[in-house]
Amino acid sequence: MSQEHSAEHVEEAEVEPTPPPELSEEARARRAAALSHVRQFGDPVLRSKARPVEVFDEDLRRELVRMGQIMEDSIGIGLAATQVGHLRRFLVYRVEPDSPINALVNPEIEWSSKEQETAEEGCLSLIGVGVEVERPLHVRVRAQDENGDVMVIEASGLEARVIQHEMDHLDGVLILDRTSRDQRKTAVRALRERERERAAATA
Numbered sequence: 001m002s003q004e005h006s007a008e009h010v011e012e013a014e015v016e017p018t019p020p021p022e023l024s025e026e027a028r029a030r031r032a033a034a035l036s037h038v039r040q041f042g043d044p045v046l047r048s049k050a051r052p053v054e055v056f057d058e059d060l061r062r063e064l065v066r067m068g069q070i071m072e073d074s075i076g077i078g079l080a081a082t083q084v085g086h087l088r089r090f091l092v093y094r095v096e097p098d099s100p101i102n103a104l105v106n107p108e109i110e111w112s113s114k115e116q117e118t119a120e121e122g123c124l125s126l127i128g129v130g131v132e133v134e135r136p137l138h139v140r141v142r143a144q145d146e147n148g149d150v151m152v153i154e155a156s157g158l159e160a161r162v163i164q165h166e167m168d169h170l171d172g173v174l175i176l177d178r179t180s181r182d183q184r185k186t187a188v189r190a191l192r193e194r195e196r197e198r199a200a201a202t203a
């Protein structure tokens, strides 16, 4: 999930959200390099279902660290393995800028609240698009950590939203599938336009 379309919609904030700081040229270059590892809309991988992780080895731990770095450099707050081309059920996220990056392997929603909330979401695989998505406000998720140890997380608000967004990726589901028909149409049109521009630029 990308930052630009999330932070300002946490609960009903009474204070004006602080705009994201202008990126330095170096940070912009780092972001572009990181995003080159993230599959973009139109890539069939994004529509595929990921398989459970069975082996908790050094490769998995290395990949989780790498994904954390890609997420951080892309200025994202969540990234699913699917988005970097691994059809395996793991994801990383971080909603507080300075907290450690969380890694969830084989996450399952154990419980979700009846109470829902609608907020705008962005996605590192759908750059430049933001659509409104309604989701349960609270969830309890059972997952494993990078060593295979089971953990249970109770999350609310933005954290619950990010986890659900990234878990959707593991099932090939995108925010376009969870928004209104009108917003989906507008978003897809914008994405197709960008695709054309990219193709023209590299032709």
Ligand code: ZN
Binding pocket: 001, 002, 122, 123, 124, 125, 165, 166, 169
């Ligand atoms: Zn996403």
